[in-house]
Amino acid sequence: MDEQKLPFVVRKTENKGFGLFATKDLNAGDEILVEEPLVSCQFAWNKLYKYLACDYCMKSLETAESMSQRLTENRSLSLPHPECCERNVAITVQCPQCEITYCSTSCRDKAFTEYHQILCPHSQYCSPEGLEQLDETWRNIHYPPETATVWLLAKIMTRVKMEKNKAEFISYIEEFCHQCKNESEEIVHKLLGDQFKDQLHMLREQLKSLFYSDDIAHWFTVEGFEKLFALLGTNQQGIGSSALSVWVHNCDNLDLPDGQRDQLDTFIDKLYEDLEKVSGSFLNCEGAGLYRVQSKCNHSCAPNAEVSFLHNDHRLTVKAINDVAAGEEITISYLSECELNRSRHSRQKHLRENYLFTCWCKKCQAQNGDPDVTSDEDSEDDMDDT
Ligand SMILES: [Zn+2]
Ligand SMILES: [Zn+2]
Ligand SMILES: [Zn+2]
Known part of the structure; x- marks a missing residue:
């Protein structure tokens, strides 16, 4: 997207930090932003x-068929309409x-220059044992369903070493960190749980021994690291990609005679049932980006826009879901669909935490007049916690 032609401006708001504001009337369905992390x-x-x-x-690299075979544990499964698998x-x-592995030489070249x-x-600059240890430490702290990864920090720290304009890159990262001390602590605790001080110390020591440089010495102090880590919790956006979803999407768009359409829809419904039985909701390549x-x-x-990943990779699209008038703030939801339907009290609690x-x-x-009730799902969560 051409930066000049973006249909919004970023500006400071009174009480919410920055915000995106429409500079022209937008219609539901309009693309507002396409961004690479x-x-x-x-x-x-x-x-x-x-x-x-x-x-x-993060492009999903399996074929739709091999992905379905793996996730249903059925090696003889074959998908119709192979032309729909990109x-x-x-x-x-x-x-x-x-x-x-990369999807293209261009990704391989970018990865090589960046990290x-x-x-x-x-x-010669790498310590494979060190990286393995970091990966293991992280996996032992953070079990699925995964919501964060220490590898974002590892990549950021490596980028600092590789960048020509280090100061500029560091300032981009520090734009994300704006919490104060107590708040950072709260977020990190939320991500790592009760052991967070020990675990955070361990991660800090491991990252330091792998990626320390004088330019980022301040990231390795106790407080600096807490802040850096908290930026993962509050700013990272989850990413999902799947060759199978692309296949399903392309199948949906096929122009088929009625009989064949019904047959294909039945096949896809059954496929999702089988996927659910074996792999639950873990169907996508999942990760995070800044x-x-x-x-x-x-x-x-009640957002007027939504985030999606339409290209089967980390390119993010923000699209209007309602009409937005020029001057109005563009908003997305940080909550899942299901969390959005909970009571005001539950939503606000989740957002605060x-x-x-x-x-x-x-x-x-x-809904300000509504009583401070917790939605049923939340009471169950609370009971799980005790
Ligand atoms: Zn790629
Ligand atoms: Zn390599
Ligand atoms: Zn709200």
Whole structure:
């Protein structure tokens, strides 16, 4: 997207930091922003469980058929309409030194200039044992369902070493950290649980021994590291990619005679049932990324825009879901669909604990008179906690 032609401006708000404001009338369905992350990364367990993704852009690299076979544990499963699978000729590119896989030479080259020159296990600058240890420490702290990854920090720290303009890159990262001490502590505790001080210390020591440089010495102090870690919790955006979803999407768009359409729909419904039985809801390559512009888009419990991943990789799209008038703030939801349907009290509690603000959107204002009740699902969560 041409920066000049973006249909919004980023500006400071009275009480919510930055926000995105429409500069022209937008219609439901309009594309507002397409953005590549500053850095992105697949989750550690997701990778370990062989959800094969491009190490640079997170594109799902299996064919839709091999993905379905793996996730249903049915090796003889075959998918109709192979032409709907965009990865049918599964071309992958490897690092010439190690096993790491990319979707294209362009991703391999970008990875090499940004971080892989240092993170490649065969590089003279790399300590493969150190990286393995870091991965293991992280996996032992953070079990699925995964919501964060220490690898984002590892990639950021490596980028600092590789960047020509280090000061600029560091300032981009520090734009994300704006919590104060107590708030950072709260977020990190939420991510790591009761042992957080010990675990955080361990991660800090391991990252320091791998990636320390004078330019970022302040990231390795107790307080600096807490802040850096908290930025993961409050700013990272989850990413999902799946060759199978692309296949389903393309199948939906096929122009078929009625009989064949019904047959295909029945096949897809049955496939999802089988997937659910064996793999539950873990169907996608999952990871997280940091997006400079999207991270400035504020939350509303009645949002007028949504985030999606339409390209089967880490490129994020923000689309209007309602008409937005020029001058109006563009908002997305930080809550899942199911969390959005909970009571005002439950929504606000979740947002306060995870994003450190009390929501005062139109919907929250309209429901201000509602009693402070916790939605049923939340009471169950609370009981689980005790
Ligand atoms: Zn790629
Ligand atoms: Zn390599
Ligand atoms: Zn709200």
